[in-house]
Amino acid sequence: MSTARFAALAERLLRDGIPPRRVRRLIAELEVHFDDLVAELRSTGLSASESEREAAIRLGPEDALAASILARPELHSWARRWPGVAFGVLPLLSLPAQFVLSMFVAAQVFSLATHHLGFTALRPGPVPWICAGLQIYALWIAPILAAGVASYFAARQRAPLLWPIAAGTVIALVGALTNAGLDWSPTVPHGVLSGGIGFPPRGLSQWLRIALTLLVGLSPLLLLLRSKGRDMTREDLHQSA
C-alpha cells in the first residue's frame, strides 16, 4: 500500500495543528493496519480490490478519522495553539539572546586568551579571528537563524504565514540596527568589546543584512508556497482529467 492513500489526511492534520512527528506516526500505523486488514480479508477469499474496499470501510472514512484525531487537544502541537508565541515572540526573543550569548563567548575567549594563554595586543594569536567570527555570527547569522528557524517550523506545521513573516521582518530590521566590535590594540591593551543597537542604518551593509535575513530566513516559507502551488496544479489536472 502506498502513503498516497493517507496523503490528504496527513495534509489535513498538519494544517489543523497536529505536529508533523505525530502525523507521521499516525499515518504509518494506519498504513500498517490497512495492510493487515487487506491480508486478513484476502485470506477469506476476497479479491484484492474487494479487500481494499472493505478494509477502507473498516478503518473508517477520512472525515471520521480526522475528526477523532482533531477532537483530542492532547494531540495538537503547542506551537499551533499559540502561534504568536511560537512563530513570533520566541524568534524575536532569540535574537537578543543570541547576540548576548555571542558577546559573552567573545568576552570569555578574550579573557582566557589574555589572562591564561598570555596573548597580547601585539601578539594576539587567533583571538581577533575568533572574535570576528562571533561578531559575524551576532550581526549576520543570528537574525537569519532566528527568522529561518521560525519560518522552517511554521512551514513544517502549516502554520498561518502572518507570524513568521511579521517576526522575520522585525528581526531583519532589528538585526540590521545592531552592531558589535572588538577594539584591541597597543593603545587599548586590555581590549574593549562593545555591542549596541541604534538608528539610522549606516549604509549598504545594513540593507544587505535586511535583504539576506528576509531572503534566507523566509526561504522555507517560500519553498512551501512553491510546492503547494505545484500540488494545486497537479490536483487541478487530476480534476480536469
Added chain:
Amino acid sequence: MAQSPSLMSGVPELLVLRLTSAREMYGYEIARAIRERTHDAISLGEGVLYPALHVLEERGFLRTRRRTVSGRTRVYYQITPAGQRRLDALGEEWRRIAGGVQSVLAST
C-alpha cells in the same frame, strides 16, 4: 446496529487498557481482539482507535515500543503502572454502572 455515542463513551479506553494489561499489542491486534471478544457487539471505526491509543500514551497510561517484523515497523502498546490503576478504577466504575443498569432492566 448503530451504537449510542453516549453509551460508548469511555468504553474504548477501558477495553484498550484491559487488553494491553495482558500483553503488549499493536493497533490491528487490539482492534481484532475487540471485534472477536465482543462478538462484533462493539464495532469502532478501527482507525479511531489510534487517537485513543496516542492520548492514553500522552497521559502515561500506555508505553510504546517499536518492533520491525518482516520489514514492517509496528508500534506495540503496553499498560503502565498508572494505566493499571486507571484500569482498576474504570473497571470498578463500569461494573457498578452495569450492575445498576442490569438491576433496573431486570426489575421492569
